[in-house]
Amino acid sequence: MIGTPILPEIRELIEQRNFSALQRLFNDWLPVDLAELISDLPENEQAILFRLLPKDVATETFEYLEVDAQQNLLNALTQKDVTHILNSMSPDDRTAMLEELPGPVAQELIKLLTFKEFKIAKTLLAYAEDSVGRLMSPDVLSVKTDWEIGKVLEYIRTHGHESETLNVIYAVDDHGKLVGEMMARDLLLSPLDKKVGEIISEDKIITLTATQDQQDALEAFKRYDRVALPVVDSNGYLIGIVTVDDMLDVAEEEETEDIQKFGGIEALEEPYIDLPLLELVRKRAVWLVVLFLGEMLTASAMTYFEGELAKAIVLATFIPLIISSGGNSGSQAATLIIRSLSLGEITLQDWWKVMKREILSGLMLGSLLGVIGVFRVIFWAMILDQYTSVWLLIALTVGFSLLGIVLWGTLAGSMLPMLLQRLGIDPATSSAPFVATLVDVTGIVIYFSFASVLLKGVLL
């Protein structure tokens, strides 16, 4: 929070080599703020500042840095410092860093780990990307059900220092099988002579598995309001813990992916500004070309109606207005339905209820735009002083087309995400541009169909 504004001051102190002043200043700082400060410094000054930090603060600060800055520091620090940091990092943060580093670099670093940490790192990296295993920390404290609370408190004081969290303590049987959980709250409120087994509620424990998708874990955290959840293997043995702070990051990542999909781009795996330009263009080009090829059908449709167009060139004038209205109403409907599906507010079983709502919405919105459209055409003709009864028919063509297209856009936009979900495809794939393209093509057909009926014998 204090980071950037005093950056120039700090850089001056670095230049003056006034390290004691810097150390005094940083004494009050939180690791996350130190990490932000370090990221804002030029690369060659980052290590200077980092070396000034006390060892435990240094490791925690390191955990908060982006991978770029981490890699820069790893290059600049002595092997001894690197070894210390790697071995004292939380296993989950270390996994997150190792998976982002280039393969050979990660391999070199893993060699610096002690045998115990090496085994942990190898195990965690073996889990699939986006699996719970990659977020998990194996540093979890477990106690036996027949222990008294007094004994548990003493055990924690001596053995709990490595544990990822002490907000939840797990109870296991003699074989290490998870049988229950105890919140710090229960532990702190219970009389000292009560047994663990009397406090834990054995049937109600919620667990994760290491191979599960992180998205599922996020759902479980949201549903059960937990600060940590235990991870068990297929036999029910406790193998680790996931804490809620990692979940806010997962939530953010999932959200970004959804939003990017919805904007018609493949999900980027790195921040926009860090992604190499060619990669950025490739991610955008794929969908842009697919949509372009789809949109080519509009040209084919228009060619089909070229005869009508030649006779009544005025019809062309309203095409962008009409098809874009369909696209806009489709985008709105798709946005609403995709979000409601993802929040679980509606399910596939509700399709008929949704359809009824959307037909009514489409009729109302379409009528509204249709009426505005009719007035627009008539008003325009009057201004140009060209108003004749033919213009009334043109106005009606525009009006009815708008009604039809908005209704169709609304229906397509709402039903397409549900259809995709039914087919096992992520509904967010039916992005705003995708729906708009679909509606454009049909929009032209709807428009010219109304025109050929209403204007037959008049203009056509």
Next chain:
Amino acid sequence: MIGTPILPEIRELIEQRNFSALQRLFNDWLPVDLAELISDLPENEQAILFRLLPKDVATETFEYLEVDAQQNLLNALTQKDVTHILNSMSPDDRTAMLEELPGPVAQELIKLLTFKEFKIAKTLLAYAEDSVGRLMSPDVLSVKTDWEIGKVLEYIRTHGHESETLNVIYAVDDHGKLVGEMMARDLLLSPLDKKVGEIISEDKIITLTATQDQQDALEAFKRYDRVALPVVDSNGYLIGIVTVDDMLDVAEEEETEDIQKFGGIEALEEPYIDLPLLELVRKRAVWLVVLFLGEMLTASAMTYFEGELAKAIVLATFIPLIISSGGNSGSQAATLIIRSLSLGEITLQDWWKVMKREILSGLMLGSLLGVIGVFRVIFWAMILDQYTSVWLLIALTVGFSLLGIVLWGTLAGSMLPMLLQRLGIDPATSSAPFVATLVDVTGIVIYFSFASVLLKGVLL
């Protein structure tokens, strides 16, 4: 997790009035699952089932219900039960319910509170909607800095039962001013004769204020990875606590608002399926009409070029293809930039860097679509067996227009969100439909400008 599949079985037990079997069954259930089950039952059966729950489970289950179901139960239960539930609910969950209920109903319920709870409820409801005060619970445990850990543990065992969380304990001075915090972890790991003052780090405490926006609180939780944050008044006195479980809900709400804005809809305040139809239509109509009025400029632009159109009707054929490509590339750019701004990956100072990236991206994407477009036109003419040198010029017109429009769409889509942010308007307002509309109008002008240069003397 167990809820819905066994719903028929449960309804049968209710019909048979086999309450003991139901009670045995529910013994193993978590409140959140009980709440889901109750929501799935018809209204008249909800209260029957709810009355079977033990008192403490009942209150917790009640807290998980949606407001609709809560209101239904409040109507069906005896005044005594309602009084018990209202007085034993967490203050933050109670505030959330009272603020959603119709005013007169909430007033009636508040009268059932004890004097102590009444004062709490009034205080919390006095804070603005979306402020930290509405999420806060005043049930927070504080200890003195000169206490020994042993004394703190004893104090918690006797006085901690009401506290919203025991994962963090706050240290206050003799006047109640917050001076530091202690994680359950610190408490559990410290020797019993250590003093609180030796453990807490006084300078580094992060606090919230009750009048602060919930969005700010969310940022603080994400940044500092906390499970709870203290709320202080303007003089630094501890008045409450906010816990992270409420933050996941805030995050979800903010996300929904962003997504809806981006889809070109005013943010809905209720789930899609619960919103009255007319309200739903109104929320969509506002932007749809604004966009429609904007899009009318396309008709004006086309009228301006009607002479050219009449001479070369074939030009009309490609209009939807060309303007939609601009809209799509604009949507992509806007999505990327809005999301990056909201994640803090880029700031306004980066505008020039972003602009350079987007000019290059736009040139590459535009060239790609332009080349495809040129081939499409030539290929089409050959198939129709009409290919002449005029068609080559038409193809070039389409190709250059695509390049120009994609470049323009990319630039407009990326710069508009930054401009809005600069003006203090939420960048998410530059929704996909908004950008598409903007690009459509200019797209027509770009297209006909290329046409009049390239086709002069040939077709025009």
